[in-house]
Amino acid sequence: MGLPIIWLAWGAIAALGGSNGLSAAMLPTALRETGMLMLSVGVLTGAVGLVAAWLVTHYEFPMRRIFDWALVLPLAVPTYLAAYSYVEFLGFPGPVQTALRGLNGATTLREYWFPEIRSDWGAVLVLSSVLYPYVYVACRAFFLMQSTSLNIAARTLGAGGMRTFFTVTLPLSRPALVVGVTLAMMEVVNDLGAVQYFGVNSITAIIYSTWINRSDFGGAAQLAVMVVLVIAVLIIAENRARRDRVYLGRRDSRVPPAREVLRGGRRWLAFAACAVLLALGFGIPVGQLTYLAFRLVQPQTVAMTMAALIPTVTLAGLGAIVTVIIGLLAAKVAHRSGAGARGAIRLATLGYAIPGTVLALGLLQPLGQADLWFNRMTMALADWRPGLILSGSMAALLYVYAIRFLAVSHSTLDAAMRKRGDTMLDAGRVLGAKRLELLFRIDLPTLTPAILSAATLVFVEIVKELPATLLLRPLGIDTLATLVYARANVGLFAQAALPALCIVLAGLIPVILATRLGDRRKV
Structure with a gap:
């Protein structure tokens, strides 16, 4: 099982100082692009996954029972398929821009403005839309196992829902949040098809290009070793987060946490937040694929x-x-x-x-x-x-x-x-x-x-x-x-x-x- 890593390490060391070694410009570019993509996806997945888990476990609103399991469905969509589907959906010949041209009477892209999906921000949006379930699943499991006594005590002392979330729920959910974000970041590092399609010079895409296009095994091996080091750091962070769980409160797993019934506009706001997440991560990719497949x-x-x-x-x-x-x-x-x-x-x-x-x-x-x-x-x-x-x-x-x-x-x-x-x-x-x-x-x-x-x-x-x-x-x-x-x-x-x-x-x-x-x- 260790043969590929040992061989890569040997190839990386052998290429030091040679003509096929890692050039000075490749590694900084790869690390910068990969780091920014990981950070952006980590922040976005952490935020939306945590909020979604908090909503379905702490509140009652329309279709909450369906969202409870349906918000996991984006995990069935590989990142590269989501990337291709979004480009088809938001591209110039796609339904969104076609409808926009029908409204304003434009015939070419120069006559109106529309953001380019094949970009860094597009990669962040698409990757986050299908990777947030890693955070959602981890945080949801934590909330279901967490004792509600702390939240009840905070509400009894006069704290509102938002203050209770930021001062009690969020600090306690940090280990679960770190675990989910770490898994999402590891998927970002592993991705090849989506980052290549969006033109992001991630370290994995550069490894593939270095080997396939330049036949430079030494440079690709050095980049690959850097990937292994990045993964090792993420694994250590995830293990430390799991270790910190020992001091968390426990509850009787047979008693579900109490849920507050949302009323008025708040219930529809919670419904809209979960519906948008499900549409972005599962509805748009699968809908676009189904439309193209049968058309x-x-x-x-x-x-x-x-x-x-x-x-x-x-x-x-x-x-x-x-x-x-x-x-x-x-x-x-x-x-x-x-x-x-x-x-x-x-x-x-x-x-x-x-x-x-x-x-x-x-x-x-x-x-x-x-x-x-x-x-x-x-x-x-x-x-x-x-x-x-x-x-x-x-x-x-x-x-x-x-x-x-x-x-x-x-x-x-x-x-x-x-x-x-x-x-x-x-x-x-x-x-x-x-x-x-x-x-x-x-x-x-x-x-x-x-x-x-x-x-x-x-x-x-x-x-x-x-x-x-x-x-x-x-x-x-x-x-x-x-x-x-x-x-x-x-x-x-x-x-x-x-x-x-x-x-x-x-x-x-x-x-x-x-x-x-x-x-x-x-x-």
Whole structure:
């Protein structure tokens, strides 16, 4: 699991002082653009996610029950699909500017003014609209678990709703807020398709350009190491925020927090705030994709989608099987071993926090070198050259998927093992069952729901994954994500609306599962 990071670190050190090293102008630009994007998205997602969670947990207003779960739906929309959809929606030929020209009688863009969506502010708006649920989910869970006695005491002492929010609710929710904002920032660093489409020189986009356009592995490796350092800082901040939770108040989880019934204009203001968030993060992207997909339904579009769907399902299915098997083994080792093994497994699951572009870049050269050594060996032994086995096949993608999504399968299976306990396995051993018999008659059957859940989550994550697939896919193979990326980059996103809609529909699966799980826990 550590091979790509170790290889990148070695390549970055080897490039120091060389002609292919990191130029002085690239790193400051990448850090400045990435830092500003992360800061802007972090502030915006933190503000709207916190306010949305505060509204649905503390107040009653029209459609609050629907907003309670629906505000999570933007997580089903990948950032790059949201970017393409917003450009189509707000661009010159889109419905907004078309309606505006119909009102003022203009025929060209020079006759009226409209902000350019493909800009830094557009990137902040689009990324924030689909990433705010990270903050919303974290803060909502915190508010539901928080004792209401402090808020009641503040209101009894004469504090109004706003003062109670800023002096009591906001300080107490800081750990949950930091966790959600950190996750949103990590998604910003991982993004490739959206930032490229908006013309933002983020560090991930520059890594991709440095490797693909300039073939400069040393410079790309140095930038990739900087990404890993940025991610490490975010992980440390998130862990510190979790550690600070020990002093928070607790409550009986069976008693829901009291909600104040809003009246008059305040109830419609709360309704409008939640409705706008849902429309920006889910309504506009999905509506635009649906409109384009059904407006341009042509045989070639359907054929193109089916051609990309087959390798997508194949890769996602195989990747889910491989990742779940590794996650199951890791969970069993962590369950039976000491602190050292558990620490090593915890490090191995950090691949989920590292951008796919960085992982793919770190695997390109070692897998190519392995193919070279294997071909030399077969030539020496059997005078046969098999060609590219690892770097030019699906094996490379399965490898990077296992690194990237091991945390998803491991955390699900580890939690299931802890909840089940060891009593049934101990009873089986007492009755004389051997290891394989225990595995197939007790262990796997009792973990089947968790295994299916982990496989589903990994399957959907692979369907949506773009950066690593873009770099490591075999020649002539397109997945749904790479097909959408290729069409959008040449201005033909309308032709890719159908595969994009398939990706969104697949992304709804984990959201629905999480919502059903949350409903069960409430009961």
